Amino acid sequence: MTAYLKLDHIDKIFTRGAATTEVLKDINLTIEKGEYVSIIGHSGCGKSTLLNIIAGLTTATTGGVLLENREVNSPGPDRAVVFQNHSLLPWLTVYENVKLGVDKVFAKTKTRAERDAWVMHNLNLVQMAHARDKRPSEISGGMKQRVGIARALAMEPKVLLLDEPFGALDALTRAHLQDSVMALHQKLGNTILMITHDVDEAVLLSDRIVMMTNGPSARIGEVLEVPLARPRKRLELATNATYLKCRQRVLEFLYERHRFVEAA
Amino acid sequence: MNMPATKIEVETAAPASIAAPVVAMTPKRPPRAETYARIARETAVRVIPPLVVIALLLLVWELVCRRAGSALPPPSKVFKDTKELIFDPFFDHGGIDKGLFWHLSASLQRVALGYSLSAIAGIALGVLVGQSVWAMRGLDPLFQVLRTIPPLAWLPLSLAAFRDGQPSAIFVIFITSIWPIIINTAVGIRNIPQDYRNVAAVVQLNPLEFFAKIMIPAAAPYIFTGLRIGIGLSWLAIIAAEMLIGGVGIGFFIWDAWNSSHISEIILALFYVGIVGFVLDRVIAGLGKIVTRGTAQG
Numbered sequence: 001m002t003a004y005l006k007l008d009h010i011d012k013i014f015t016r017g018a019a020t021t022e023v024l025k026d027i028n029l030t031i032e033k034g035e036y037v038s039i040i041g042h043s044g045c046g047k048s049t050l051l052n053i054i055a056g057l058t059t060a061t062t063g064g065v066l067l068e069n070r071e072v073n074s075p076g077p078d079r080a081v082v083f084q085n086h087s088l089l090p091w092l093t094v095y096e097n098v099k100l101g102v103d104k105v106f107a108k109t110k111t112r113a114e115r116d117a118w119v120m121h122n123l124n125l126v127q128m129a130h131a132r133d134k135r136p137s138e139i140s141g142g143m144k145q146r147v148g149i150a151r152a153l154a155m156e157p158k159v160l161l162l163d164e165p166f167g168a169l170d171a172l173t174r175a176h177l178q179d180s181v182m183a184l185h186q187k188l189g190n191t192i193l194m195i196t197h198d199v200d201e202a203v204l205l206s207d208r209i210v211m212m213t214n215g216p217s218a219r220i221g222e223v224l225e226v227p228l229a230r231p232r233k234r235l236e237l238a239t240n241a242t243y244l245k246c247r248q249r250v251l252e253f254l255y256e257r258h259r260f261v262e263a264a
Numbered sequence: 265m266n267m268p269a270t271k272i273e274v275e276t277a278a279p280a281s282i283a284a285p286v287v288a289m290t291p292k293r294p295p296r297a298e299t300y301a302r303i304a305r306e307t308a309v310r311v312i313p314p315l316v317v318i319a320l321l322l323l324v325w326e327l328v329c330r331r332a333g334s335a336l337p338p339p340s341k342v343f344k345d346t347k348e349l350i351f352d353p354f355f356d357h358g359g360i361d362k363g364l365f366w367h368l369s370a371s372l373q374r375v376a377l378g379y380s381l382s383a384i385a386g387i388a389l390g391v392l393v394g395q396s397v398w399a400m401r402g403l404d405p406l407f408q409v410l411r412t413i414p415p416l417a418w419l420p421l422s423l424a425a426f427r428d429g430q431p432s433a434i435f436v437i438f439i440t441s442i443w444p445i446i447i448n449t450a451v452g453i454r455n456i457p458q459d460y461r462n463v464a465a466v467v468q469l470n471p472l473e474f475f476a477k478i479m480i481p482a483a484a485p486y487i488f489t490g491l492r493i494g495i496g497l498s499w500l501a502i503i504a505a506e507m508l509i510g511g512v513g514i515g516f517f518i519w520d521a522w523n524s525s526h527i528s529e530i531i532l533a534l535f536y537v538g539i540v541g542f543v544l545d546r547v548i549a550g551l552g553k554i555v556t557r558g559t560a561q562g
Contacts, residue, residue, distance in 0.1 A: 057462055075465035087459040091481040091556075100477065101467045155467070 003030035004191055005054070005159050009063035012049055023049050025217040027063070029210060031159070036185055036192045038202040040250065041212030042258070047195045050212075051163050054193065055081050067158055077105045080152035084164045086144040088136040094147050095132040098122060101155045122154040123147075125184060142173035149181070153188070162194040166201065175234065178205060186231055199254070203246045204232060211253045221258060224249055337528050345528035360512055360520065364536060370512040371502050372540070374430075378437025379498045383491060386442045390449025390490070391479065400450070411443035415501035419508055429509035433502065440501040441494035448493070452486025453479060488552030495548045499541045514540075 010027040013020050023046040031037050039047045052058040054065050056075035064071050067078065080101070088097045098119045106115055123129040126146040131139055136147070145165060152160055165181075166174040182205060185192060196202050202209045206226050213221040226246050228237070237243040322339050329338035337345065353365035393400045393407075418439050422432040460482055464474050480487075506515025514533055521529035 055462075055466065057465060075462075076468055077466060079466075081462070081466050083459060083462065085459065087457075087463050089460060089463065089478070089481070091484075100463075104467050104469065104473075 003066070004033040004035075004068060005031040005193070006066040006069075007050075007054070007063070008066060010050070010053060010060045010065070011062045012046065012053065012058070013061045022217045023215055024053075024060075025219050027220060029220065029223075031191060031193065033191055034189045036194070036205055036207045037210060038194045038196050038206040038208075039210045039212060040196055040199065040202045040254070041218065042214055042254065043197060045212045045215045045218040047212055047218075048163060051081070051161055051193070051195050054159070055079050055161050057081075077101060077155035078158045079161055080155045080157035081161045081163060082145070082148045082152045082165045084167055086136070086141075086148040086168075088144055088147055088151075090136050093133050093135055094123065094128060094139070095119060097136070097147060098151045098154050101151055105155045119154060122150040125153060125187075126150045126180065140173075142169055142177055145169065145177060146180070149184075153184070153190075158191065160190045160192045162192060164195050164197065166198070167196075174201075179234065181205065182230075182232065199247060199250045202250060203243060204234065204237065209246075209250060211250060211258075213258050222253055337531070342528040342531050345526070346532040349529065349532060360510075360516065362512060364514070364517070364533070367512055367514045367517045367533075368536060368540060371506060371514045374433050374506075374513070375437055375495075375498045375502050375544075378434040378502075379441055379495060381434070382438045382442040382494060382498075383445060385438075386445025386490065386494065387449050387487060389442075390446045390487070391453055391475070391483075393446065394450035394453025394483070395479075407443060407446060410439075411447075415440040415497070416504050416508070419505055423509075429511060433505045433509050433513075436505045437498045437501050441498040444493035444497065445487070445490040448486045448490030449483060452483030455486070456482045484556045485552070488548070488556060492545060492548045492552065495544050496541065499537075499544055503537060 007027050007029040010024055011022070012024040013022050015021075027050060029037075039050065041047045049058060053060045056065075056072055056079065059073055064073065066072070072079065088094075089100070092100065099115070102110075102115050102119050102122075106118065110118060120129055120132070123132060126149050128143060128146045128150060131143060131147075136144055139147070145168075149165070162181075166177055169177065178201060181192075184190070185205075194202075194205065203226055209224045209226060210220055211222045211224065212218050224246060226242075228240070228242055228246075326338045326340060328334070329336050330340075343350075349364055353363040355363045356366060389403070393403055415436050418436050419432060422435040422439075423429070426432045426435065456479065460478050464478050469477060502513070503515040503518070506513035507519040510516050510519075514537060518530050518533045518537075521527075521533065
């Protein structure tokens with residue numbers, strides 16, 4: 001097994017004045033190229049902190065992140081992030097938002113015309129080419145997240161990091177976008193790491209589900225393989241025994257063994 | 265229990281609706297006269313109330329000041345005295361004996377120069393203070409004290425430094441209008457959402473690109489608030505400064521009129537000062553609206 005992305009003994013301790021909180025403890029994980037891995041856990045378990053460490057937006061207190069055997073500790077387009085609340089720049093059009101990353105990443109390798117074509121290609125991938133000249137305030141939440149995905153994809157990341165990408169969307173839009181992401185993963189073969197708190201979403205999309213224990217000092221409690229063949233169809237899976245068994249396992253982990261304690 | 269089953273009417277109704285003939289709906293356009301009448305009504309609603317108030321004020325003023333021995337002239341006398349100035353703002357008899365256009369334009373040129381300098385320096389300092397905690401700790405107390413110094417208090421010092429009226433007046437405008445620009449810019453920079461900073465970090469924008477592509481657009485609404493307060497203060501400061509430094513300019517025109525007891529001219533000049541100040545404010549506000557278009561969170 002070749003480790004494409006490797007999380008090596010990551011600890012994260014926040015210090016505020018004299019008080020220290022250990023958020024993450026001894027996180028070890030290896031992800032293969034082309035794999036779709038979800039990290040699931042209750043809110044406050046530090047899963048977003050973990051994603052920020054991988055993205056380089058926060059640094060680990062000890063341990064590190066290795067991408068293709070090289071340590072990464074600052075943010076970069078090789079680990080593009082799709083943020084929870086889309087984070088499109090409101091003063092730029094859809095096209096310009098995607099172009100911002102493209103211009104930077106391909107400044108030397110692509111000509112102006114090629115970059116333009118590449119932006120449009122990525123907008124086409126998420127079916128947003130029609131809105132190229134609209135501003136984020138003029139499109140719906142689901143469309144914004146599509147553009148967010150296009151922006152990340154357009155940077156040709158080695159690992160695509162999704163930070164609860166569908167969390168802010170209504171159920172129907174969410175299902176639609178999940179299907180889109182699945183189709184993109186099938187087509188492009190990206191390595192994807194997704195943070196989620198939705199069990200169905202995790203089982204439907206992932207090859208492996210990483211379940212985290214509750215914080216403080218959250219660890220990886222269990223890693224579940226999802227042996228479902230791709231392409232997966234939402235409707236067929238609803239009655240699939242393997243799907244239901246996986247779903248059951250995750251639910252048991254979250255609600256029996258690591259029940260979220262409000263007071264903790 | 266033995267109720268007769270009611271026949272549901274839907275079945276018969278549905279085909280009827282399908283078969284309903286398509287009626288071409290021609291959009292009804294209101295007659296042109298009606299549109300004009302509507303526009304006229306809307307304009308009247310906005311324009312008439314202020315006109316009524318102005319007319320009433322003029323009437324009261326006229327009644328109060330027309331008595332013999334009143335200190336201030338009534339509006340009718342103001343108009344009679346200043347007719348020449350109103351109808352010929354472009355005359356130039358050399359020296360400071362010029363039409364009001366030239367006085368106003370001299371004042372506006374000083375404001376343009378002083379205000380441009382303060383906008384550039386103010387935004388630069390605001391970005392510094394907003395971005396760096398240490399710069400804020402070091403500079404903020406200084407700013408808070410300096411900004412309370414009234415414009416005219418700077419004038420003697422700047423006259424001493426520059427030994428000339430023109431640069432001193434420009435300096436006074438600069439130093440008066442810079443504080444709200446600095447402070448508002450700094451607040452705008454500090455309020456840039458972390459999300460935008462994260463995006464910039466992932467895309468790896470360099471500091472210059474970050475400044476141009478993220479900072480300035482994100483802080484633009486705040487910056488324009490500062491610029492708008494700044495232009496108002498500049499206009500306040502220039503009138504006062506010109507009274508003291510002399511030469512061509514609307515401020516000195518007022519002072520000169522006072523010295524020659526031309527009270528009507530003072531009143532006319534005040535009217536112009538008010539209008540110009542209002543226009544300056546609107547120009548900056550309008551500019552802000554254009555520049556910050558689409559910055560609204562969505």
